[in-house]
Amino acid sequence: MLQLTLSGLVVGRGRRALTRPIGLTLRAGEALLVTGPNGAGKSSFLRTLAGLLPPLAGTAAIEGARAADGEPARRPIEAGHYLGHRNALKPARPVGDELAFWAAFGRRAALRPAAALAAVGLEGTEALAVGALSAGQQRRAAFARLLVDDRPLWLLDEPTTALDAASQARIAELCRQRLASGGIVVAATHQPLDVGAARELALEPLARVQPATATGDDDGGWDEIG
Numbered sequence: 001m002l003q004l005t006l007s008g009l010v011v012g013r014g015r016r017a018l019t020r021p022i023g024l025t026l027r028a029g030e031a032l033l034v035t036g037p038n039g040a041g042k043s044s045f046l047r048t049l050a051g052l053l054p055p056l057a058g059t060a061a062i063e064g065a066r067a068a069d070g071e072p073a074r075r076p077i078e079a080g081h082y083l084g085h086r087n088a089l090k091p092a093r094p095v096g097d098e099l100a101f102w103a104a105f106g107r108r109a110a111l112r113p114a115a116a117l118a119a120v121g122l123e124g125t126e127a128l129a130v131g132a133l134s135a136g137q138q139r140r141a142a143f144a145r146l147l148v149d150d151r152p153l154w155l156l157d158e159p160t161t162a163l164d165a166a167s168q169a170r171i172a173e174l175c176r177q178r179l180a181s182g183g184i185v186v187a188a189t190h191q192p193l194d195v196g197a198a199r200e201l202a203l204e205p206l207a208r209v210q211p212a213t214a215t216g217d218d219d220g221g222w223d224e225i226g
Contacts, residue, residue, distance in 0.1 A: 001064045002028040002152050004076060004184055008058035011045045017056055018044050019203060026184050028064070028152075031175070031195045034188040036203035042188035043084070045203065046157050049186065050082035051075055065152050068107045080153030085161065087142035089130045095141055096126030099148050106149025116147035121170060135162040143171060152183040160191050169194070 008021040018041030026032055034042050047053045049060050065079035066072060073079035089098050099113035110116075117125055120140040125133065133141060139162050146154060154175070160168040172194040175185050179195065187193055 002079075002182060002184060003063045004153065004186075005061050005063070006058065007061075009048070009055050009060055010057040011041050011048050011053070012056040013044060013053070015056070018206060020206070021058060022201070023058075024199075024201070026186070026199075028182040028184065029179050031179055031185040031187070031198040032201055033193060033195075033198050034186065034201045034203065035190075037205065039205045040203035041206075042203055043157050045201075046082065046155050046186065046188055047084070049076050050080070050155050051077045052082070062153065076153055076155070079151055080155055081146045081149070081151050082155045082157075083142055083146065083159060084157045087138050087145075089138065089141055089145065091131030092129055094127050095122070095130055095133070095144075098130055098141075099144055102145050103148040106151070108150040110150035111147045113144070113148055116144040117141070119147055119174065120144045121167065136164060136167055139163055140167060140170075143174060147174075152178075152181075154178055154183065154185045154187075156185065156187040156189075158189055158191075159187055160189065160193065 004026040006022050006024050008023055010017050010021050011019040034045055036042055044053055048055050060076055062073050062076045062079050067078040095117065096113045099116060103113065111119065114126060117123060120143050122137060122140055122144065130138060130141060160171055163171065175193065175195045178185055185195060
């Protein structure tokens with residue numbers, strides 16, 4: 001069974017800790033909403049899970065999933081998608097070609113590009129350059145990228161940025177479908193994201209909380225947030 005485990009994870013920039021040690025376990029079908037004011041470390045937390053920032057202490061491990069090469073995944077990103085503030089789509093390329101590239105890169109059978117675009121309400125845009133789409137359409141195209149490469153873990157940073165209410169509801173539905181299929185969704189957001197029952201990790205700027213060490217000790221940290 002899919003399981004994401006954080007053990008004494010301390011998120012930081014350089015040598016400066018942004019969070020207390022975080023310990024929690026998420027299992028198949030569970031969602032975690034990461035909340036908090038600007039500067040609390042929400043984006044850095046997701047980037048750490050995605051392997052883009054090294055943790056100051058502790059570990060993040062995944063079990064019950066396979067990497068693209070068929071071997072058991074050990075790091076979360078080996079079985080996950082990371083969607084940050086940028087959409088990771090080349091503006092000059094046709095939308096359909098860009099999705100086909102990501103499908104081939106991921107090597108995990110999922111929706112074809114046309115079907116993925118239909119799922120996000122972008123039917124008929126395959127031949128358009130990514131840069132010709134509006135900001136909201138580009139964000140939806142980025143979600144289509146998640147649908148052409150089947151990875152069970154989604155790491156989403158402000159997933160509904162630039163989206164209107166109808167598109168926000170569509171993205172929330174895609175997240176619920178990911179959970180229903182046995183996946184895990186971790187999302188940092190300032191806006192409500194209706195993924196059903198979800199746990200919350202409420203981060204605060206470290207200056208506003210009790211001092212914490214970066215030793216990996218969970219004492220005094222965020223442990224099994226529910």
